[in-house]
Amino acid sequence: MLSKKTKYGIKALIYLSKYEDNAPVQIEAISKSENISRKFLESILLTLRKNGFLGSKKGKGGGYYLIKEPEAIKMSSVMRVLDGPIAMVPCVSLNFYEKCDDCPDENACAVHNLMVEVRDSTLKIFNNKSLADLIK
């Protein structure tokens, strides 16, 4: 399941990418336009900023703005920051790998191998999809 956090985060990024001049947009504006709880969105934008997707400006006339070109923002990186691993099982994750404690041999594990396939096909989509592609 995609968390609401992720869904809201992507929607916010899309909203921001429409302001090509990169003028700061206030949380309130995004929150209202996309029907997202204001305080919740606040925390989401904060993590997007901390992870290098957004810049922010405090005080009057402040807000959030995209720091990179929409073409340069891959969905795979957005997903990893907001939703965590893309793989369905930690033992198959490229960026969040963890060994299963029940499974003695990964290569012999049918579940493992099945999930590798799923990961690859999902990753192919997220890697080839930029924020700019989403808007088209």
Place this chain on the structure above:
Amino acid sequence: MLSKKTKYGIKALIYLSKYEDNAPVQIEAISKSENISRKFLESILLTLRKNGFLGSKKGKGGGYYLIKEPEAIKMSSVMRVLDGPIAMVPCVSLNFYEKCDDCPDENACAVHNLMVEVRDSTLKIFNNKSLADLIK
């Protein structure tokens, strides 16, 4: 994330599919071989039985056995029974559809359309993969 329930369930199905004569296999045997908590596995096998994948026999010499040919068990159906929806978002699910309450127009929603793509590619894998394929 794939739940442990699902992971264990698939492993149990694989274990059972190796007994081609379909003689009942006891929970205890599966539990030990696959390192799965006995009681937890118990409840998993029960739902697999209630959903037509397994048969069971009580009493001495009893246990669980496959009710269908491994070739006839599609991973998509196993996933749906144990893990729930295959789609990452309810508004994109074929079997567990639910409307988003924040989104006025699905077709105009970029997240929606992205997740349709992911669903299709994942579903393609699960639909074309049978229990028998997993063992090869």
Place this chain on the structure above:
DNA sequence: TATTATCCTATAGGATTAGTAGAATTTAAA
């Protein structure tokens, strides 16, 4: 200095997950 906005920490409530306990029921074999 007043106002506007983000920044940050903490926390609450609900849902889900993973697992546990224990008694009831059924069956086969002694």
Place this chain on the structure above:
DNA sequence: TTTAAATTCTACTAATCCTATAGGATAATA
């Protein structure tokens, strides 16, 4: 007919994660 072995069923619990919400601190602008 008794006993032992197995599933079945209901209910419970502990831990974790998700979705927010609260409230004050901090910074920038007019």
